[in-house]
Amino acid sequence: MEHVSKYLTKEIKLSSYEDKLFKSDLMFDDHMLVWFISGETKIIQADKTYHFETGDIFLIPRNQLATIINYPKGGLPHQTVVMHLSAERLKHFYEKVELPQKIVPEQRLYRFSNHPLLQSCMASLVPYFDVRGEFPEEIASLKITEAISILRSIDQNVDNVLANFNEPGKVDLIGFMEKNFMFNLPLEKLGYLTGRSLSTFNRDFKKHFSTTPQKWMIDKRLELAYYHLAEKKKKAKDVYLEVGFEDLSHFSFAFKKKYGIAPTQLRSVPG
Template identity: 55%
Template structure:
């Protein structure tokens, strides 16, 4: 996957994926405003999944665990423009404009319908990537303000999300792991999202589940894959990534070790 960053201050990135698919588990440290130019992106979260295509515009909340699968579609590679809305920038905007939100915080991915404001905004961003020099900081700052203003014009409820500057606190470990076990990421990240250091995460995990995180995660992911194959009649190649495995060979080996036969025998 290739990326070109236009402005480090604005967190403005143009991303291209030429591979047949690219998968990553992400936890964004800031909200991301995204326009997909071509290709397809599937986002798998704990309680639902989304599929986005060319022309779609979305807002990803920060600190939300997601598996993101990017693929070419209709002969075109995955391309997108990503604008990061950092906490510092948001505080600056809402303080300067004396805006206080009364909306409930909704940490879910928002998809926006096509709109001239969105089309014009991302067209202007796209033109900046032809610059040989970095976009000047004062212009980048104006584009961030413009992005926030457009989001608020289209959906005032985004204020609740954009003005929530809290960090993850210590939460119920069992509930979190039961919802997020299919995400393949370092234990440090699981610890962070549950409000724990790595050592505390391991200690608390052993108390709750009576086994190590890795053994428990592998078992849960295989059970999910088995259900998808046997009940939903999906193919192994369509299951292993969403179940949390890095590649097909690792999945096939672990599946056969657990159940005694290859995953392909269920299809």
């Protein structure tokens, strides 16, 4: 797989994937504003799946677990312009803004398909990627401020995401894990999202589940895969990435070890 990223600054990049697909499980430290030049993306969250393609623009909040699968399409690479909206930038922006309404913190993903103002803002960045030398910080700051201002003019509710600077608090571990077991993230990050240190996360997990997080998550992923294969009649190659496995052969081995049958055989077994 060939992945090429060109950076204007650490906050603005042009990302290109040339291969068949690229899958990653992520939790962003910044809000991410993404414009699609070409290709397709599937974003899988615990309670919803999104599909994006050429021209789409979306905002994904920070501290959100997501599986992201990128596909080239029509002979073109998967190519996007990505802008990080950091807490530092946003705090500086909102210091000068009087909010029209009280902030109701939310974490939902926003879609702005083909919006002319936002698209022209993101498209205006593309020529700069071919300019040699260091990109001026003043221009980067202006472009990020422009993007934030456009987002707020399109939908004032976006303040509920952008002006929310709260850190994750302690949450119910059982409910969180039952909802998010398919995401492959370091245990430190899972602990952070539940409001726990790594040691507290591991201790609480053992107390509630009587096993290790790794063993429990693999078992839950296999159960979900079984449901998709047996009840939804999906194919193994379409299931393994979505339930949290990185490799089809590893998934097939683990599945057969648990259920005594290969996942490719399950679909042909009479109900």
